Amino acid sequence: MTFDLVVIGAGPGGFDAAVDAAGLGLSVALVEKDFLGGTCLNRGCIPTKLWLGATSAIEELHNQARMKVASGEVTVNFAGLQNRVQKHLAGTRKAMGLQLKKLGVELVEGMGRLSGDHRVTVAAADGERTLDYKKLVVATGSRPIFFPGLEPDGECVLDSDMFLSMEAMPESLIVVGAGFIGLEMAQVAHRFGCRITVVDAMDRVAPLEDPEVSATLASVFKRWKWDIRLEERVAGVLTRNGKAELTFQSGDKLIADKALVAVGRGPVTMDIGLRKAGVELLFNQIQVDDYLMAAPDIYAIGDANGHIQLAHAASHQARYVALHAAGKVEGPYVCPPVPSVLYGAPEVMRVGMMENEAFLADYDSTEVSTAQLAANPMAQAHAATQGFVKVVWSGGKVVGVTAVGHDVSRLVTPAAMIVHQGWTADAIHSIIFPHPSLDEALLTALTAERKKVQ
Amino acid sequence: MTFDLVVIGAGPGGFDAAVDAAGLGLSVALVEKDFLGGTCLNRGCIPTKLWLGATSAIEELHNQARMKVASGEVTVNFAGLQNRVQKHLAGTRKAMGLQLKKLGVELVEGMGRLSGDHRVTVAAADGERTLDYKKLVVATGSRPIFFPGLEPDGECVLDSDMFLSMEAMPESLIVVGAGFIGLEMAQVAHRFGCRITVVDAMDRVAPLEDPEVSATLASVFKRWKWDIRLEERVAGVLTRNGKAELTFQSGDKLIADKALVAVGRGPVTMDIGLRKAGVELLFNQIQVDDYLMAAPDIYAIGDANGHIQLAHAASHQARYVALHAAGKVEGPYVCPPVPSVLYGAPEVMRVGMMENEAFLADYDSTEVSTAQLAANPMAQAHAATQGFVKVVWSGGKVVGVTAVGHDVSRLVTPAAMIVHQGWTADAIHSIIFPHPSLDEALLTALTAERKKVQ
The missing domain is CATH 3.50.50.60 (FAD/NAD(P)-binding domain)
Structure with a gap:
């Protein structure tokens, strides 16, 4: 057939x-x-x-x-x-x-x-x-995928597949690549008491995110005593004497029980x-x-x-x-705003255009409005108040939303709807946000004073 | 002035x-x-x-x-x-x-x-x-407010204000009134190891909710060994010998360290x-x-x-x-769908019309579609899989959503938007729900087979 x-x-x-x-x-x-x-x-x-x-x-x-x-x-x-x-x-x-x-x-x-x-x-x-x-x-x-010299050996140098298959958590871990995959896995290892070092060639963690989101993440991780090495080029990482040994291009070395290489797919x-x-x-x-x-x-x-x-x-x-x-649609594919989430604590959410993207698309009308989580009772209840919600506006419409902090993943679906529908200020009060809720931080950001992006 | x-x-x-x-x-x-x-x-x-x-x-x-x-x-x-x-x-x-x-x-x-x-x-x-x-x-x-015989005395019979001002959690608690206030406070007491008895004159807990939501809550509470007394009329509750003593109209009695009376406001x-x-x-x-x-x-x-x-x-x-x-609007007040949330674990959310209300409004076109949380990876991750999301449709549009289970409060803002906007089946895929997320349980319920309400 x-x-x-x-x-x-x-x-x-x-x-x-x-x-x-x-x-x-x-x-x-x-x-x-x-x-x-x-x-x-x-x-x-x-x-x-x-x-x-x-x-x-x-x-x-x-x-x-x-x-x-x-x-x-x-x-x-x-x-x-x-x-x-x-x-x-x-x-x-x-x-x-x-x-x-x-x-x-x-x-x-x-x-x-x-x-x-x-x-x-x-x-x-x-x-x-x-x-x-x-x-x-x-x-x-x-x-x-791996750059030359960063290939996993399955012994002490692992890719994400191998990391997820481990039989025990290491006591110390080097994470090469500060993207979502590396950061989520590092968070789990941290909860098991593992000492974490994060290495990235970029100048910030979570480099695809809004720079202020990256800064908040880095601040939290530093409070957790993570060793964060940015703008550092890695020459190679290999297993030596039962440990993972990372060598920077500068010649400096790091040693840990395991290294997780998560530089991309x-x-x-x-x-x-x-x-x-x-x-x-x-x-x-x-x-x-x-x-x-x-x-x-x-x-x-x-x-x-x-x-x-x-x-x-x-x-x-x-x-x-x-x-x-099946012949049920004929027009081209239309992709709505794609939400993205980093889970853990803190969480990160993002949908639509970020400040810099909106500014490049229309530098004249890009604005941002922000709410800090410290003012939110649910963040307070979980004693996790570091973070914020940022709304990006262009031409008077919401074109993007990002947030970092406790439970902010719950904002991503409403934010995806708001971005897709291109809400103006008038639309905000067409719905009622529940009180108390983390969701209200989105409402606060939507109604906060807007600042022009320069 | x-x-x-x-x-x-x-x-x-x-x-x-x-x-x-x-x-x-x-x-x-x-x-x-x-x-x-x-x-x-x-x-x-x-x-x-x-x-x-x-x-x-x-x-x-x-x-x-x-x-x-x-x-x-x-x-x-x-x-x-x-x-x-x-x-x-x-x-x-x-x-x-x-x-x-x-x-x-x-x-x-x-x-x-x-x-x-x-x-x-x-x-x-x-x-x-x-x-x-x-x-x-x-x-x-x-x-x-209190019915005669249920007035708090501030000693062992408390209203919600007094309960929130306690200096220590009791070891046993009678909650009179199985509404949101009583149930949230009982959950907290339960977490402190307090033995809970819930008494209500109605035939179910959370009587304002969808009956299946009430049934799920009752099932969870029973697993927690709560004593749930429904369709029981209370003659009175008072402090005797340093304990709260509740007397049913039948003459039966209950005794506990404290009684919380939360029958309404x-x-x-x-x-x-x-x-x-x-x-x-x-x-x-x-x-x-x-x-x-x-x-x-x-x-x-x-x-x-x-x-x-x-x-x-x-x-x-x-x-x-x-x-x-301020003279900035002239028309009458328009109330959007009002979300309601019971916090805790499980949580309950509701917005718009429930099955029975929609049926009374238009018995010909009311349908429901449901998703169980057991299939959701986030509910699985938190080992809290009991619960469901139910969508109520009327005339082919979403008119209400309710849910019970782990973290379902996060569905209430998107659901409020969907109900307010009266989504049809075609609208569902206009946005992308993040994966994995509890939010996907809402997507699953929205796309599940609909059953006519009879």
Whole structure:
């Protein structure tokens, strides 16, 4: 038979594309070489959130203890936690498998590659299988990338996959790369009592964020006694005498039990016959048009097309390609504002344009308005008052929101709606924010005095 | 001088009315007999949130311990907590006072009453003072009410004000009234190890909520070994031999260290000259027209008008009357959907119409769609998976949302926007929900199969 749709990769993008397409009545095969759920479920967002959730009492206790309100000790059993993570992942994969079965999606396990006109060949454990398709979705995701000298060895130098598979937390950790992945993992290690050193070549932590957000994060981390080394170039990192040894280009060295290298992720697009099928690649990213198409009848979504490395962006693209493949939409893909969140304590949220982006787009009308979390009763209740919410305005409309601090992830969905809808000052009071709530910090920022960005 | 606006009561409604009016350029006097911030700040929402925040590590630890992931003990020092609460309240009141001063609002401390044509007399510690006004805002708030036999004695039978002022947590507590106030306070007591009995004449806890929400709450409370006595009529409760003794109409008795009576709150509208000024009262509630006016040049907002006993509803009304008094709006008051939240763990949120209300309004087109929290990775991460999100549809539009479970308060602001905007199925994918997040449970509920309400 010829499938209406074949999907390569069962991460958030590919899985959702298969499910959505099957829900629309298409015959679908989903090819996966590893586990259902991809990086996000098995080696990324979900295990990290389980780690953060399991250790959140440590952070809450710590904050209340600083206020002389609480005392005691919370111990997280790392082996027990890892066991729970594995059980959760297995349970989620099983539920995903059942969902595919119920929808009639054929799951084909093995490495898929484009092998001819409208054809994919899957190298499975029990031999090769050929799948003919009318349309194809490439959702092959991404993997950690490394600069020369920073390659993980699996012993003391780890990538994020290896870090999540550890059997015990180290007592000291060097994190190379101060982006979201490194910072979330470092936070968890910190809660286990691990001494943290963060190294980045940029001049600030979380370099994709608003500079004031980065400064607040750095201030919190320094209070936690993290050693933060910025604008430092690393020559290499390797295992020596059972320790991770990092050498800067200056010749200085750092030694710790483990090093986590989290300098970025790159698309998985090699050796699957993409170029031969007419797909264009640029720095391994699949080039797509306004319809998320990489070649006739071939879509590419998620991390593989390199637009935005976030699961929910992939899922949103997935829904579009399913509808497009089924002939239910004809226009180009429209991407709403994509929210981004760093979890932990503090959290960071961002959606839409940041101050500098808005200023570059229209330097004449860019303004910002800000609210400090110290004035918020929920931040006070959790004794975690460092942080702020910042609203970016352009032409009198909200074009972006960012925040750092206790529980600010809860602002991201309303903020995404506000940015998408381009609220003006008049729209703010069209809804009622609950009191007391962290959400009110967003209201306070929306109604605060605006300052022109210079 | 004659003030443009005199406000009686400095709770969330009155304070915001004064601040908003001053911001619009009006000359304003604010009359308060007690503390700035009213019940919400001093004896209600804020102290309870500080209690819940301070004890949240206990709940987080408990959940992870059930999963064999964490162990240990967290002790909250109640005296230290009460000290912190008082410091926080004093600091907030001070900041509010400074805000009034900065805006030129005259704070007049004492009991205010309407004493003649466009005149308020304030009985202050140092004698009487007369304030002439062009417009008046009555924002006198509410106080706990009691049925005969349930009056607090301040010894072992307490109202919520007295409960919040305790110097130590009791070892056992009877809560009379299973509404939000009683349940939040009972949760805190539970975290301190207190044995809880909840008594209500209704057939379910949280009787204003969706019945399935009530059932989930009851199920959680029973797992906590709470003794829940529903459809039980109380004859009386009193202090005997240093204990609280509750007698049912059946003659059965309950004994505990303390009893908290939280059966409701009623407006504070007596003995301040309202009727004489032409204001109509019904069950002590000030009757207002579509402009929130109770008589010519007299507005009434917040708990005093009995519409909605929630601080944020009062604040929203406050803004309207300030604008109306300043001549900046002319049309009637429009009340957006008012979110309501029960904090703690589990939390409850509600906004818009519930299933039964929507069915009564249009029995032909009411549908519900639901998502269980068990499938949500953030609920899983916090090992708190009991609960659900329910969306109520009418005529193909979202008219209400409710939820119960871990951290569901974070859904209430986006839900308030969705209900206000009357989203149809097509609107859902106009925004992107972050992954992973508790917010996705709302997305799942919005896209779940809808069932007709019968």
